[in-house]
Amino acid sequence: MALWGMVIDLDRCTGCQACVVACKAENNVPPVGAKEAVRGRIISWMQVLTEEDEEHDGEVKRFVPRPCLQCDDPPCTKVCPVYATYRNPEGIVAQIYARCIGCRFCMAACPYNAKYFNWHRYQKEAPGQNPDVSLRPKGVVEKCTFCHHRLQKARERALAERRELAPGEYVTACAEVCPARAIVFGDLSDPGSEVHRLARSPRAFRLLEALGTKPKVIYLSEGEGRG
């Protein structure tokens, strides 16, 4: 059984935000409008966080693209009273909108602020949306799903052609679009995969590792730094 994971090389990330835009387009992530935005209700499954440089005042030290980290021991799923968010057998932390009652316990439990609430029904079905991703109704929580609809499609294709899923057949939109190739996606349990190799790099670290959430989004720190 696969264990899907992602490696993000902070040395390569230029902060261009192509991943942010690709994610929004791929997953029908709604614009919430100016009024909602000032209330802090912006929805962005992928977000490029910035860290300031203490030594160089007012400069950005690094960009940290932050999707849902798909924790292998996720705190968010443990508090859901209705099993609307859960860790699936392949390690994807799923979000089942039709089941969610909107209590937002999971949002409070996520240490990475990776979950978002739909305060309104932000969009109607319209041309230009991705038909493979459903629109979220009002009152449910959403987050990055590792583009699992792409896995559904890839697996369906493999099944019809009576073969196994090939490596590289399923990647997330952010990994696909990154012009700097800073995001690598794949099967962490496959010893031949690039993510498996990179995750073992001495530069590898995980966000808030001490919490024991075991994120499956693994970062590679900057090699050289700046003088």
Added chain:
Amino acid sequence: MKWVGVIGVVAVALLTWGFWWGEPAVKQPIEYPHKTHVEQLKLPCTGCHQRAEKDNVAGRPPTALCLACHAGGETKSEEVKKIRAFGEKGQEIPWKRVWRLPSHVFFSHRTHVAVANVKCQTCHGPMETLARPPARPLKTLAMNNCIGCHEQWERPNEKGAGVVKTGARHVSTDCNTCHH
């Protein structure tokens, strides 16, 4: 006076019950008889719904496919004349969609028809008995209908009682398999 009002509201609610809560009836452009084609002529469902074995959706037949049989010769049938009229104008028959799964469901006809060999009637009901197009789906599908097969790796026997094994392939019941 108050009571008259209350009774009036209740009466209107009862009279319009089905109207407001039922699904609207679908009227097809052609009075297509499934019975003639499937039961009498023994055509397979996938003969007309050709995308069922290749695609996520089963699809409705294009005009050219109907005309492959109905183009030549004299006809008394008004319906066949209508098809020919669509053909002459180079138009597709504006078939209306009857079956619709919720938009958050990922369902592939290809997997179910070509890989799992589930009979169309398992989900769609006895379509071969219809002399007219159905105004509504013959069955109301709920998630339990999907889970029923997936959990047991078997499907209900369309002839009534009992189940048929769909084979040893593991059928996933993970929510993410179908929900997106």
